[in-house]
Amino acid sequence: MSGRLFGLGVGPGDPELITMKAHRILTAAPVVAYPAPDTGDSFARSIVAAYLTGSQVEIPIVVPMRVERFPAAEVYDKASAEIAAHLDAGRDVAVLCEGDPFFYGSFMYLFERLGQRYSTEIVPGVSSLMASASALKRPLAARNDVLTVVPGTMPDAELEQRIAGADAVAIMKVGRHLPRVRALIERMGVMGAAGYCERVSLEEEKILPLESVTAHAAPYFSMILIYKGGEEWIRTLPFGGDADAG
Amino acid sequence: MSGRLFGLGVGPGDPELITMKAHRILTAAPVVAYPAPDTGDSFARSIVAAYLTGSQVEIPIVVPMRVERFPAAEVYDKASAEIAAHLDAGRDVAVLCEGDPFFYGSFMYLFERLGQRYSTEIVPGVSSLMASASALKRPLAARNDVLTVVPGTMPDAELEQRIAGADAVAIMKVGRHLPRVRALIERMGVMGAAGYCERVSLEEEKILPLESVTAHAAPYFSMILIYKGGEEWIRTLPFGGDADAG
Numbered sequence: 137m138s139g140r141l142f143g144l145g146v147g148p149g150d151p152e153l154i155t156m157k158a159h160r161i162l163t164a165a166p167v168v169a170y171p172a173p174d175t176g177d178s179f180a181r182s183i184v185a186a187y188l189t190g191s192q193v194e195i196p197i198v199v200p201m202r203v204e205r206f207p208a209a210e211v212y213d214k215a216s217a218e219i220a221a222h223l224d225a226g227r228d229v230a231v232l233c234e235g236d237p238f239f240y241g242s243f244m245y246l247f248e249r250l251g252q253r254y255s256t257e258i259v260p261g262v263s264s265l266m267a268s269a270s271a272l273k274r275p276l277a278a279r280n281d282v283l284t285v286v287p288g289t290m291p292d293a294e295l296e297q298r299i300a301g302a303d304a305v306a307i308m309k310v311g312r313h314l315p316r317v318r319a320l321i322e323r324m325g326v327m328g329a330a331g332y333c334e335r336v337s338l339e340e341e342k343i344l345p346l347e348s349v350t351a352h353a354a355p356y357f358s359m360i361l362i363y364k365g366g367e368e369w370i371r372t373l374p375f376g377g378d379a380d381a382g
Numbered sequence: 383m384s385g386r387l388f389g390l391g392v393g394p395g396d397p398e399l400i401t402m403k404a405h406r407i408l409t410a411a412p413v414v415a416y417p418a419p420d421t422g423d424s425f426a427r428s429i430v431a432a433y434l435t436g437s438q439v440e441i442p443i444v445v446p447m448r449v450e451r452f453p454a455a456e457v458y459d460k461a462s463a464e465i466a467a468h469l470d471a472g473r474d475v476a477v478l479c480e481g482d483p484f485f486y487g488s489f490m491y492l493f494e495r496l497g498q499r500y501s502t503e504i505v506p507g508v509s510s511l512m513a514s515a516s517a518l519k520r521p522l523a524a525r526n527d528v529l530t531v532v533p534g535t536m537p538d539a540e541l542e543q544r545i546a547g548a549d550a551v552a553i554m555k556v557g558r559h560l561p562r563v564r565a566l567i568e569r570m571g572v573m574g575a576a577g578y579c580e581r582v583s584l585e586e587e588k589i590l591p592l593e594s595v596t597a598h599a600a601p602y603f604s605m606i607l608i609y610k611g612g613e614e615w616i617r618t619l620p621f622g623g624d625a626d627a628g
Contacts, residue, residue, distance in 0.1 A: 145512070152403035155393065155508060159402060236512040236522075244521040248615050251519065258516035260508045262401060266391070266482040270504035273497065275490040276482075277531065280555075282544065285529040298528065309526075369494050 139167075139223040141254045142230045143237035143247060145261015146183045149357075150337035153262045154184065161259060162187055165230035167222045169215065171242055172196035179357075180232035195219065195229075199242070208245065216249035223254050236261040240308065265306055268333035268359045271343050274373050277304040281365040288313040288360075292320050299324060303365035310354040317360065318346060326362055331375040334358040343376035385413075385469040387500045388476045389483035389493060391507015392429045395603075396583035399508045400430060407505060408433055411476035413468045415461065417488055418442035425603075426478035441465065441475075445488070454491065462495040469500050482507040486554065511552055514579035514605045517589050520619050523550040527611040534559040534606075538566050545570060549611035556600040563606065564592060572608055577621040580604040589622035 142161050147153035154162075162168065162184060172178035178196060181188075188194075197215040199208075219229050237243040237258050247256065265285065269276035277283040281303035286295065288310035295317065299305050310317060321330050330346035335357050346360055363370050388407050393399035400408075408414065408430060418424035424442060427434075434440075443461040445454075465475050483489040483504050493502065511531065515522035523529040527549035532541060534556035541563065545551050556563060567576050576592035581603050592606055609616050 143516075145508070145516075147401065148506075150403065152406070153401050153506065155399050155401055156405060157396065157398035160398070236508075236516075238515040238521040238523075239512055240523055240525070240527070241521075244524055244613075244616070247519075247521070251619075256519070258519065260394075260399065260512040260516040262391070262482075262506045262508055263512055266485055266506040266509055269484040270389075270391075270482075270506040273493075273502070273504065275484040275487075275493070277486055278490055279486070280533040280535055281486070282533075282536075283531040284548070285523065287526040287528075289526055290528075302530070367490075370490070373497075 137226055138254055139226050139228040141219070141223060141250055141256040142228065143233055143243045143256070143258040144230050145236040145259055146180055146232050146234065147262040148235055148264040148267040148337045149183060149335065151183055151186055153267065153337055155259065155261065158259045158261065159187060162230050163189060164228070165192065166227045167193045167195065167229040168232065169195035169197060169219055169229060170232035172198050174198055174200045180234045183234070184232060193222070212245040212249060216246055219246065220250060220253070223250070233261065236263045239263045239265070264336055264357065264359060267336045268361055271333055271336050271341060272331040272361060272375050273377060274331060274361070274363055274375065275367070275370055276306070276361065278365055278367050278370065288317050292316065296320060296324060299326065299362060305362040305364070307360040310358050310360060311356065312353045314349070314354045315352055318349065321346060321360070321362070326364060329364050329371055330360055330362045332358070332360055345375045383472055384500055385471070385473040385475060387465070387469060387496055387502040388474065389489045389502070389504040390476050390478055391482040391505055392426055392478050392480065393508040394481055394510040394513040394583045395429060395581065397429055397432055399513065399583055401505065401507065404505045404507065405433060408476050409435060410474070411438065412473045413439045413441065413475040414478065415441035415443060415465055415475060416478040418444050420444055420446045426480045429480070430478060439468070458491040458495060462492055465492065466496060466499070469496070479507065482509040485509045485511070510582055510603065510605060513582045514607055517579055517582050517587060518577040518607060518621050519623060520577060520607070520609055520621065521613070521616050522552070522607065524611055524613050524616065534563050538562065541566060542570060545572065545608060551608040551610070553606040556604050556606060557602065558599045560595070560600045561598055564595065567592060567606070567608070572610060575610055575617055576606055576608045578604070578606055591621045
């Protein structure tokens with residue numbers, strides 16, 4: 137009998153923000169796979185490092201971090217073949233996914249290759265979207281709000297239209313687009329509604345009003361949340377804490 | 383010293399989809415509050431029932447379920463006063479929140495009243511949004527997709543515009559609007575891209591292509607996900623499982 141493939145959401149970074157289900161499956165799996173940069177540690181692995189048993193086979197899926205167009209098909213074909221060999225031998229494989237597996241995650245590339253061939257279960261995780269709202273201490277969306285999630289890579293004209301047309305906006309993948317996106321938000325007059333969140337739930341997390349952010353680039357794990365909905369009191373909340381700390 | 387207020391995301395329904403952090407705080411809190419209907423059990427409480435210690439003070443926040451406009455201010459004023467009395471006496475209070483506390487949740491009404499007066503921490507949870515994508519076995523959003531979350535109460539013209547203008551759409555609060563929303567999706571020619579998810583992660587969960595749903599109303603805990611993005615292979619996935627089961 138073939139092993140089972142698990143896509144495990146391990147949450148935004150704090151090891152305690154993993155679900156009990158992901159923890160159970162992770163600690164029972166003989167094989168653990170995870171995305172890893174070509175230099176340095178795997179973030180997904182670092183989140184659950186304390187839970188690994190020490191006797192698990194590990195499969196790092198090496199994804200070059202500084203290359204815009206890396207040979208994705210090649211990388212995931214190779215990783216899928218390696219994972220499939222374990223599944224064929226009857227061993228369960230747990231794939232670690234930062235945040236949630238199906239919310240803009242790379243797990244889908246393995247799922248594309250293996251999901252129809254093997255018994256597969258996706259274990260949802262706490263997304264950085266929700267974790268950022270919690271850290272900013274502002275509801276992400278309320279009542280009948282329209283929430284839109286967009287990439288920071290989007291050109292100004294479309295981004296402006298998206299921000300104007302929603303009650304709540306999450307801008308992901310801000311990166312080097314930070315100064316441009318920040319300037320657009322300022323121009324649109326919604327700076328007061330915008331919070332900035334970096335490396336949420338980790339010790340080095342940064343939670344700031346966007347207007348206090350002066351950096352020229354944001355790290356990969358960062359997000360801007362804008363609340364423009366009908367709840368007046370939400371728009372006046374200090375970002376990340378009590379009014380004194382605001 | 384005052385007690386601390388916790389907004390605990392307890393996930394979509396499966397007790398194992400609670401985070402280890404929420405579990406730790408929940409089992410240590412002397413006081414536990416949760417939304418409850420005027421008749422029947424509290425869903426949030428039922429999720430964590432097995433984790434309650436038996437010696438905790440419980441505060442059900444009774445919200446009439448079948449009334450469109452219930453006296454919300456009165457209900458949350460009263461609950462806040464009761465919670466504040468425990469906090470003033472130095473007792474921590476854990477408020478249970480279905481899914482994630484700040485993703486369209488009612489915790490915000492308590493946070494509005496208590497969040498600035500008391501030391502407050504929000505513990506993010508697994509949202510039904512991510513849990514539904516996991517159960518449907520389709521990525522929610524990929525790469526640079528625009529994802530929009532809308533309420534099913536939205537009138538047809540606006541809903542049509544929202545669906546047309548996004549790569550991925552989540553329609554929440556479908557309820558009695560199901561036949562209308564379903565008809566709109568059919569008219570727009572995106573029925574094949576639409577999955578339906580009901581009571582996700584519970585034993586009685588229903589995972590179906592929307593076109594197979596014939597009910598006249600959806601329960602409160604249901605969602606429609608539409609994937610229209612650029613990834614062709616995602617659009618051909620069977621909903622909820624392997625091709626044979628699809």
